Amino acid sequence: MTVVDEATAATGKAAAAISQKPRRSTIADGSTRKSRTVRYILLLLFLLFILTPVYVVVITSFKTSADTTAAEQWSLPETWTLEPWRKAWDVLQPYMVRSLSLAVPAAIIASLIGSANGFVLARWRFPGANLVFAFILFGMFIPYQAVMLPLRQTYQDLDVTRGIPTLLITHVIYGIPICTLIFRNYYATVIPTEIIESARVDGAGLIQTYLRIILPVSISGFVVTLIWQFTSVWNDFLFALFLTQQNNGPVTLGLAALAGGQKVDYAASMAGALITSFPTLIVYILLGRWFIGGLMAGALKG
DSSP states (O other), rough: OOOOHHHHHHHHHHHHHHHHSSOOOOHHHHHHHHHHHHHHHHHHHHHHHHHHHHHHHHTTTOOOOGGGGGSSSSOOSSSSSSSHHHHHHHHHHHHHHHHHHHHHHHHHHHHHHHHHHHHHHHHHHOOOOOHHHHHHHHHHOOOHHHHHHHHHHHHHHHHHHHHHHHHEEEEEEHHHHHHHHHHHHHHHSOOOOHHHHHHHTTTTHHEEEHIIIIIIGGGHHHHHHHHHHHHHHHOHHHHHHSSSSOOOOOOOHHHHHHHHHSSOOOOHHHHHHHHHHHHHHHHHHEEEEEEEEHHHSSSSSS
16 A cells, blocks of 8 residues: 555545534534524513413303402303303304305405406506506505495495495405405416417417416415405404494494493303304414415515
């Protein structure tokens, strides 16, 4: 063996020995661990801050009227009971049915109209498209409070009865701008231009292209708008207060009636709040995994 071979072998053994030694922790590693620990602690504090009122609501909904005092608001019930849940359900059941008959069609109709508008404004350009889009978006910035009395007076002049149909028309109209914005950005970033051009070459018109090509690939966009619209309609109280009555209003009016009166039943009110939150929670659980993806897909281009 030559001197060069011996030197090469020695170098190889030294490199192998160095690679087998455990790597010493550096200052950077310590800083990374500390920052990660701080982030986890902050997240835990935020989680506790958010869950604290949820804890109070849940335990109060299982208490008797005698246990719902300010001094006992943090303590567990001495006697667990389902009576507040029964009382809340008996009051809210007809309101829940009316809210479902309102929120589901309002979300679907507004999403379909917004999808058609978004496709035309994003991929089927026409003179003045940007101006039309600006006018549609203008509807998003009109405060509800500014149009509430004129809107109610308009329905009265048209002899439209206050109730769920009136509320349905209003929510669909107010939902079109945000749905149009979401779908326009979604189609402008996700749908390739080549697909639209190929459809034109094959002789497909505007409606055929939209129905046969665009709609089947719009699931993520529809998930975003359906969740958005369903939640907005379900939680609305101001429109319901002005455009419906207590005997034909949505669940928010029922919840207000449950919490009203001279002597408030806090246990039943808390149970009612939990009951009314279940439909939106179920929607997020079923469609939530597509929500962020669909929202980010339309956020790349304005």
